Structures are given as structure tokens and as C-alpha cells.
């Protein structure tokens with residue numbers, strides 16, 4: 001059965017200014033090449049291993065889907081990565097709850113990296129540069145809690161402590177739906193510059209309606225339990241650097257600061 005899930009919201013750190021795209025910004029610059037994903041499972045108490053493993057399968061599905069979507073645009077994509085907390089959950093007290101308000105804390109990547117073994121985000125960046133050949137990297141935080149996930153992209157000019165881009169996703173959303181691969185891929189795409197194409201505090205209903213006409217199956221317009229009914233349509237492809245083809249009207253969908 002097809003069912004719409006609660007969509008996730010893009011949380012900017014500061015105004016995007018004159019730059020309409022966040023491609024080439026932060027640690028997730030462009031959706032191409034090798035992408036290192038550091039997954040960190042956080043919880044306020046014990047978290048069952050098998051439950052985390054199921055979520056890991058959703059992450060793999062999201063990554064495979066992105067690889068296949070990139071192929072359609074003749075771009076080669078490869079995911080590599082590591083994790084903390086799969087065997088021994090990373091315990092973090094008072095995990096914030098995303099509510100799609102736009103007022104969620106955006107310092108979580110820094111906070112969670114410190115909780116594992118990096119004393120700063122630049123220590124983590126250095127580790128990536130010295131130990132991997134990744135072109136892009138991001139932190140995927142999975143929380144053992146209910147909430148609506150959000151992305152933390154780095155806008156040009158923000159404090160360097162936000163340079164490492166990441167997203168937090170919750171085991172279940174506030175409507176109690178379990179976390180699925182299309183939500184993970186949706187949030188990853190925000191880090192590479194994609195815009196929401198549904199109604200949010202930054203997008204009026206008129207844009208959702210227009211997107212429904214133009215990009216009914218774009219993953220930034222809607223998510224689904226079945227990721228294979230979704231695609232990266234041409235506007236999102238341009239935003240994340242999969243395509244150089246740009247129509248003049250694309251900027252009409254730019255989120256309101």
C-alpha cells in the first residue's frame with residue numbers, strides 16, 4: 001500500500017544569501033565521486049542491536065538508490081563509511097526532538113562528534129583527509145527517539161564548527177511511522193544542496209502544488225515506503241550537481257529565508 005509519510009524539513013543555519021545553491025559548500029559539496037558517511041547511533045538508554053541493524057539496512061537501501069539515480073545522469077557515485085554505536089550505543093542525554101519548526105538545534109554534528117572521539121569537527125575532517133580518498137563526507141545521526149528528522153547543511157560564511165554537514169533522523173517520526181530509506185536519501189540530498197518541494201515554513205503551498213504537477217515523484221516533493229517509485233528529477237539533479245542543465249524558472253522554488 002502506498003502511503004505518504006511526513007516529510008522532512010530543511011533547516012538552514014543562516015540565510016543562504018545570494019547563493020541559490022549550496023552545491024560546493026561544506027563537507028558534502030556535490031553528489032559525485034566517493035562519499036564517506038559516518039553513521040552514529042545515539043540513545044538516552046540501551047538500544048537493541050537488531051533494531052539498529054534494521055535501520056542500517058534502510059541506510060544501505062538509500063545509498064544504493066542514490067548510486068542508481070546518479071547513473072541515470074551518467075555520474076559515478078560510491079558510498080564508503082564507518083559507524084559508532086551499532087554494538088555499543090552512544091549514550092547522549094536529552095536528545096533534541098525535531099518538530100519541523102525550523103527552530104531545531106543545528107550544532108548536533110559538533111556535539112555528537114565530540115561524544116565519540118573527535119575533539120572538534122576539524123579533527124574529524126583531518127581524519128577523513130588523511131585516511132580516506134573521499135570526495136565528500138557527512139555525518140548521519142540516528143536517534144532512538146521519536147521526532148521529525150532534519151538536515152544541517154553548511155551555508156557559506158558560517159562558523160567553521162558547522163563545516164561538517166550532517167542530518168539527524170529518528171527511529172520513528174512524530175506520527176509513529178518507522179524510519180525508511182527514502183527519508184534518509186531525502187536528507188542526504190539536502191546536504192548536497194537540494195530544496196524541499198512541499199509545503200514547509202520556508203515553502204508556500206503554491207510551490208508544493210506546482211511541484212506536484214512538474215515533479216510528482218521527486219524525492220524532495222514526497223517520500224514513500226517504496227523508494228523505487230521515487231526519482232531525482234531535473235531541478236533536484238541541478239541543485240545537487242548531477243546535471244548542469246538549468247531552466248530559468250528553477251529559482252522560483254528557492255526556499256524563503
Ligand SMILES: [Zn+2]
Nearest residue numbers: 008009010196
Ligand atoms: Zn526536506
